[in-house]
Amino acid sequence: MNWTSIDHLHDVEAIIERSSQTPCLILKHSTTCPISSLAKHRLEKQWDLQEVAIAPYYLDLLRHREVSHHIASTFGVRHESPQVLLIKDGKCIYDASHLDIRVDELRQTA
Numbered sequence: 001m002n003w004t005s006i007d008h009l010h011d012v013e014a015i016i017e018r019s020s021q022t023p024c025l026i027l028k029h030s031t032t033c034p035i036s037s038l039a040k041h042r043l044e045k046q047w048d049l050q051e052v053a054i055a056p057y058y059l060d061l062l063r064h065r066e067v068s069h070h071i072a073s074t075f076g077v078r079h080e081s082p083q084v085l086l087i088k089d090g091k092c093i094y095d096a097s098h099l100d101i102r103v104d105e106l107r108q109t110a
Helices: 009-018 034-046 065-075 103-109
Strands: 024-029 055-060 083-088 091-097
Touching (some): 009 055, 024 065, 083 103
16 A cells, blocks of 8 residues: 655645545544554555555644644544545545444445
């Protein structure tokens, strides 16, 4: 899995723009939380999608809290960690958190 890092607010705008061509997955990850690490590991282990199908983005929410809050506000979702959001045509069409994060559901939704 080739993560693209989200480090700035303008990265969110780039994701919105790209999502009109390719669905974009945002993983909000806490580097100190064991549940978050487990969810990230499971996602990476199960990932069998090409980047042309879903483009994966990674947010270290401890380093970039303001970006995390901006994502929640922009897409109208409650902040959770770990959390994935699937963005298509500028809108969040799917979100899941904790151990509900599953590649098979992402595949069906995209």
